Amino acid sequence: MLNVIFETIFHRGVMTAEAFLIATLCSILAGLIIAGTYMIKRMYSQSFVLTLVILPCIVQMVIMLVNGNVGTGVAVAGAFSLVRFRSAQGRGEEITSIFLAMAAGLATGMGYIFVAIIFAVIVSVIELILRAIRFGGGETMSRKLRITIPEDLDFEGRFDDIFRNYLKRYELIQVKTCNMGTMYRLDFDVVVKPSESVKEFMDKIRERNGNLEIMLNRCEKNMDEL
Numbered sequence: 512m513l514n515v516i517f518e519t520i521f522h523r524g525v526m527t528a529e530a531f532l533i534a535t536l537c538s539i540l541a542g543l544i545i546a547g548t549y550m551i552k553r554m555y556s557q558s559f560v561l562t563l564v565i566l567p568c569i570v571q572m573v574i575m576l577v578n579g580n581v582g583t584g585v586a587v588a589g590a591f592s593l594v595r596f597r598s599a600q601g602r603g604e605e606i607t608s609i610f611l612a613m614a615a616g617l618a619t620g621m622g623y624i625f626v627a628i629i630f631a632v633i634v635s636v637i638e639l640i641l642r643a644i645r646f647g648g649g650e651t652m653s654r655k656l657r658i659t660i661p662e663d664l665d666f667e668g669r670f671d672d673i674f675r676n677y678l679k680r681y682e683l684i685q686v687k688t689c690n691m692g693t694m695y696r697l698d699f700d701v702v703v704k705p706s707e708s709v710k711e712f713m714d715k716i717r718e719r720n721g722n723l724e725i726m727l728n729r730c731e732k733n734m735d736e737l
Contacts (some may be wrong), residue, residue, distance in 0.1 A: 519622030574620025
């Protein structure tokens with residue numbers, strides 16, 4: 512019974528209309544599984560999700576057209592080499608989803624429809640489990656803290672006692688003058704303790720910096736880009 516799952520629907524390398532429709536429907540199904548998994552508790556765009564759904568079908572069609580023909584394969588490779596992707600760097604999870612969709616398309620294009628569906632489901636389930644248990648994730652999010660102080664204020668060690676009470680970790684990243692040299696701008700990489708109030712933390716700093724501007728936001732570092 513298991514041998515049937517790992518058999519191709521293209522008998523003797525011949526593609527029939529029925530086999531083509533089955534492979535295409537399975538490609539769409541695999542794409543929907545991959546796209547649906549990516550959409551769970553993630554920020555996403557409609558264009559990227561639609562790409563994950565359609566990509567297996569496109570790869571499947573390319574593989575079907577090549578179908579062991581070396582000359583056609585070289586021509587297809589040459590055509591794809593002319594395409595230049597001028598887009599921003601993708602995150603690791605985006606690149607992984609794209610490669611997963613391509614792998615599913617390769618499998619359906621070769622007629623291994625059950626392998627494609629089972630593989631997409633297994634990888635998607637494993638990904639959801641790892642994300643649920645926060646595998647490889649930090650305990651808290653790193654943030655960027657920006658404090659503006661007057662030029663006559665000695666900032667070295669000025670906020671250390673506050674940082675020790677409210678932060679798990681902090682590091683001074685940059686010191687910069689602003690407002691024609693009348694003020695200093697301090698940039699810190701910090702991790703706020705989960706049990707502490709952000710408002711109280713910022714109020715304590717305001718008492719030390721003369722109630723000047725304070726900013727706390729997500730860290731700008733993109734550690735998961737590929």
